[in-house]
Amino acid sequence: MLDKDYLAVVEIVPSGESHICLADSGRCRSCETKICLRLCPSGVFVWDELAEKAEVSWWRCLECGACQIACPSNIEFRYPRGGFGVSNRF
């Protein structure tokens, strides 16, 4: 497991609306791999055992867009509105 929260040093300005949507959140229940949970490098997708659905913590998103390629039929990713989201500063 992760020994640290890599996101602690990342500046993210949430835009107030999710830029990641599930086309049909009910379909995740029967998804065998649930690969989004494992794949996302910032842990945006978390399985809610009680509700039996994926929680989408889009405000953690690093905007790589890998989720949509890994799950093209159910995950819709677009860039957040201009000026919002992740900002790398050095």
Added chain:
Amino acid sequence: MTHYDAVVVGAGPAGSTAAFFMASSGLKVVLLERGDYPGSKNMFGGTIYAEPLAEVVPEFWLEAPLERAVVRDGVWLLDRDSAVEIGFSGLRFAKAPFNKFTALRPRFDRWLAEKAVAAGAALETATVARELLYERKVLGRGAVCGVALDGGEKITAEVVVLAEGVQASLTRKAGLTEPLSADRVGLWVREVLSLPAEKIEDRFLLEKEEGAVLAMVGYPTGQSIGLAGIFTNRDSLSILLGMPLHLLMENRVSLPELLSSFKKHPLVRRLIAGGESMGYAAHLTTRGGVAARQKFYSDGVMVAGEAALMVSGRRGSDLAMLAGKLAAETAVQARARGDFSSRMLKNYKRKLEATFFMQNIRSAAGSVNYYDRYGDADYLMSTLANELAYKFFQVEKETDEEKTAKMTSLLLNKQLPVKSVRDLLAGLRDWGVL
């Protein structure tokens, strides 16, 4: 509504270069960037190559925000507690005209975009272009004539240069490139660790202003192909780790977990010890060798950089700059003729076809497939090289003949899937190790 000669989507290396050359030739240009400043959404290892950049800004090293001039390049075949190190140190690369520099994109991209602005381009930041605008036609859609922004605002132009990077949503909507598939992209994470310059210089055997790049295969991504890299910045290290997306999915591995265990490797942790985390990013890259099915232009539109899959091995940002320049030259010619139809913009493709990198990209197409068939090639190579090296360097009471025999049997007992050294080199190069 403002009308421009050219609207450029994306202020990365391709977009800023295109905007710079078009504005320098007197075109009215607007450069759109979705981040709050150019570079704020970007990451790479990474290095900026001197020769291509000098084509854009001669003697750029006098002014560009670069980190270190790379004089040491290494490839480590990393195993659990050993590494076979292949490396080169060339001090000639510490002097003009240099070879390559480490850089941080948030600094570098901002500088390059400022060059475009100084040449006369307008820069609009915090702006996402969501749709292309098309001319009305009785049947079907006409030429591209601008973009629609986030807030619904429209910008019209004679030509749109799409330099929107790997996601390439407008390029895809325009039908100029295929949807990305998991086996055609790599996913990368990068952490930046701050470390005093003297420590970096001591640990990587550098003098002031000199830099090193280490690529590591084998251990970092377990039994699957993949790559880790350490790049020395001025007073920080960039640590990268990435794998083909489809292998990440098949093996159910998590990049942040791999990154954490990579940083704990006994030979790695001594290089990065004491480094304070100051940044973490994730990014997709297209894997080289797939540009064959890409369209680079259509009526009123050209595509440059990673949106057009212009990646060859490790190289991408420099190819993007060269392509941006060619797109700009084409736009300037089109402006002189008053014709931005595909008949005229075809010149862009002609110019691209003549470049070394499009030829490299095409010839690399086969090796990506080869590497995919033998996904554990560099794990096997790495463990074998380390076993042989342990055997070779270990001091024992045996005759030279006995030692040679042992090493030969070790070699013969491994079933390497590598057809030839040439194949392996092609594969490594393609995955950006070399």
